[in-house]
Amino acid sequence: MKLILFDIDGTLVNVRSEVTRNAIRQVLATVLDHHDDLGEVELHGKTDRQIMLELCQIVGCAGDAALANVEPMTDVLLAHWERHLSSETVELLPGVGDLLERLSNTEGVALGLLTGNLERAARMKLAPHDLNRYFPFGSFGSDAVRREDLPPIALGRANGLGDERFSYERTMIIGDSHRDIACARAWGIRALAVATGGMSADELRLHSPDGLCESLLESEYIFEFIDGE
Secondary structure (H helix, E strand, O other), rough: OEEEEOOOOOOOEEEEEHHHHHHHHHHHHHHOOOOOOOOOOOOOOOOOHHHHHHHHHHHHOOOHHHHHHHHHHHHHHHHHHHHOOOOOEEEOOOOHHHHHHHOOOOOOEEEEEOOOOOHHHHHHHHHHHHHHHHHOOEOOOOOOOEEEEHHHHHHHHHHOOOOOOOHHHHEEEEEEHHHHHHHHHOOEEEEEEOOOOOOOOOHHHHHOOOOEEEOOOOOHHHHHHHHHH
16 A cells, blocks of 8 residues: 655645735734734745744744743634635645545555644645545644654554555655655655645755656656656
8 A cells, every 4th residue: 555645735725825824914913912014924834833833933932932822823823714714715726636536546545644734724724625535634733843743643643544554665745845855755755746836846856856746737647656666
């Protein structure tokens, strides 16, 4: 069996940028009483918990005080997503539906998630286009602060589902960020980069992914990559 772990934002779907920016503003104002614009905050490939801790540091809140803010920040973020995530604000990226349907019907392949999103946020982002049915398990930003700590969690959950046993060597991560590539490399996992998020194919190529495609429309290339060792 081969295990394919998908990132969400920029890989499967895109949430409208103003909805994401407003989420950050809401968290800053409600929990940290910060009402000034921080400008562009880099989110790409980070876990939600990492982003929350970095936001705390930016406004001068650190240590135990920052950690104490993570739970109320999480509550505000999830409430914002519940109000604003819909088929109108969440875009299904090219090729995703057909690829997932084909993979879900491919013998010897299991699908899971590896995402920086909190688990509830991940499920809410996938729900508008009925994608949760493809992913019975995953590892999430609610499981760890560092993305590099997520692969063993995903494999542990995969191995707990039934009799099949998965290994890092038979696992691959599909994502749109250099952090997806680094996360895979830390565990000897193959990484397939897709240029539908915040980085171009040329930018991703600088990080030496094992495979690279412009979008998930390139299904034949993706299946060749999956079949490779």
